[in-house]
Amino acid sequence: MTQVSVLYNADCPVCRREIDHYARISKAHSLPVRFDNLNDPDVLREWRIDKEQAAKRLHLRKGDQVFNGVPAFIALWDSLPRYRWLGKLVKLPGIHRLAVWTYDLILAPLLYWRHQKRVATSACGHSPQRDP
DSSP, X not given: OOOEEEEEOTTSHHHHHHHHHHHHHHHHTTOOEXXXXXXXXXXXXXXXXXXXXXXXXOEEEETTEEEESHHHHHHHHHHSGGGHHHHHHHXXXXXXXXXXXXXXXXXXXXXXHHHHHHHHHHHTTOOOOOOO
16 A cells, blocks of 8 residues: 555644544554654645645645645545445535545634644743633
């Protein structure tokens, strides 16, 4: 299996919870999947992406290919035994369009807005509010 690297925001409680779940599955099956925290400057240099762009959506590298957004999720799910069915489902034309629309126009912007809010709160010296 080709090495898969996932770039995600470990400071985002929603992102972290989901990626931690995938990491447990990956580890349990000894899969070549690496999870990179975008808050590490060395990681961003390796990925050749700035922090703001990285925080806007999930990114995944599989071999020489780079995916972001829904295609990154599909590539990740295709790499995980219990999620391959979900990757196949989301690849279906109507479902794929709906998933991309939902992620690109609702979920990713909402998570990025929450990320910006956390960053602004911590920059002001306040402790960040916990997201549900």
